[in-house]
Amino acid sequence: MQVARTRVDIFESIFLVFLGLGTLVGVVVIAYTLYNAYKYRDNDDAKADDSLPTVGELPTGGTGGKKLFLSFGISAIIVISLVMWTYGMLLVVEDPSDDFEEDPVEIEVVGEGFAWHFEYENGAEGTSTMRVPADYPVEIRTTSGDVWHSFGVSDLRVKADAIPGEYDETWFVAPEAGQQHEIKCYELCGDFHSGMTGTVEVMEQEEFDQWLAEQLYVDITLENADEEPLNETGALELELVHQNNDEYEEDLTYTYTEDDFENGSISIQDLEQGGEYNLTIEFEDEEYETIEETLDVTSPASETYTVEEPNADAEGDENGTNNETDDGGEDS
Numbered sequence: 001m002q003v004a005r006t007r008v009d010i011f012e013s014i015f016l017v018f019l020g021l022g023t024l025v026g027v028v029v030i031a032y033t034l035y036n037a038y039k040y041r042d043n044d045d046a047k048a049d050d051s052l053p054t055v056g057e058l059p060t061g062g063t064g065g066k067k068l069f070l071s072f073g074i075s076a077i078i079v080i081s082l083v084m085w086t087y088g089m090l091l092v093v094e095d096p097s098d099d100f101e102e103d104p105v106e107i108e109v110v111g112e113g114f115a116w117h118f119e120y121e122n123g124a125e126g127t128s129t130m131r132v133p134a135d136y137p138v139e140i141r142t143t144s145g146d147v148w149h150s151f152g153v154s155d156l157r158v159k160a161d162a163i164p165g166e167y168d169e170t171w172f173v174a175p176e177a178g179q180q181h182e183i184k185c186y187e188l189c190g191d192f193h194s195g196m197t198g199t200v201e202v203m204e205q206e207e208f209d210q211w212l213a214e215q216l217y218v219d220i221t222l223e224n225a226d227e228e229p230l231n232e233t234g235a236l237e238l239e240l241v242h243q244n245n246d247e248y249e250e251d252l253t254y255t256y257t258e259d260d261f262e263n264g265s266i267s268i269q270d271l272e273q274g275g276e277y278n279l280t281i282e283f284e285d286e287e288y289e290t291i292e293e294t295l296d297v298t299s300p301a302s303e304t305y306t307v308e309e310p311n312a313d314a315e316g317d318e319n320g321t322n323n324e325t326d327d328g329g330e331d332s
């Protein structure tokens with residue numbers, strides 16, 4: 001267990017304590033009322049007693065307000081200790097960092113276009129399904145790309161506003177792997193408000209880490225003008241540079257050579273951060289023209305690039321069109 005208490009534990013215990021004390025006080029008050037109603041019932045054989053007050057006369061005597069003092073005292077103790085205890089519990093909900101043994105998983109949540117979008121720490125992105133490791137603290141930062149929304153998962157007792165230009169932060173722990181919890185929007189936000197749902201999918205820790213890393217896998221295939229894989233690439237250098245490389249501690253520049261290719265394809269699995277990359281493929285013998293592209297790495301991608309021979313210009317395109325016509329002819 002990474003966290004001493006989850007939100008569910010905290011809100012459950014607050015609810016149970018209030019329910020228990022409320023029931024106890026209710027039982028005592030009603031029982032005492034019934035007892036006195038029975039004790040002082042009008043049973044026609046009331047003895048003549050001079051000490052009994054008559055209508056219109058204020059009662060005298062008593063025990064110096066002892067009962068009154070006792071009941072006020074007990075009430076004050078109960079109410080004040082409830083307020084203090086609840087406040088203490090809610091402080092943990094507000095700032096649980098002392099309860100976390102390890103750094104929580106951070107996920108940015110954006111409500112936009114009646115859907116929920118998620119961005120993970122490594123830059124991977126997803127929509128509608130939020131994946132989290134089981135029994136591990138998750139910290140979310142919510143915002144909106146359009147109007148006011150509110151992100152909520154009632155199973156996990158989570159709710160956070162999603163407001164354009166603002167960030168709301170909160171946390172939760174999903175206890176059990178394999179479980180799914182429904183996400184809803186809790187702010188009436190427009191026509192499709194009721195359809196603005198999603199799912200929290202709880203995974204085993206290792207399964208989650210594996211899934212997260214796989215989101216940044218990229219397959220690249222090089223094709224020749226005839227759309228066939230380039231089996232013999234020749235000497236080349238493929239370079240990937242993260243567009244915001246300066247913002248990260250590590251250098252997000254990756255280089256690969258023809259040895260990493262197999263049948264014209266390369267499977268890149270070592271990117272540490274998702275986002276936009278500048279891709280350059282340079283062929284050493286200038287056999288083909290240098291390829292320069294932008295690569296968006298936020299979920300598993302596979303890209304195909306067509307290599308062009310130097311000086312291949314408009315003529316190449318015309319050939320392409322002719323080929324298509326030829327294909328059509330063969331089909332019929």
Ligand SMILES: [Cu+2]
Pocket residue numbers: 111114148149150185186187188189190193196
């Ligand atoms: Cu909404």
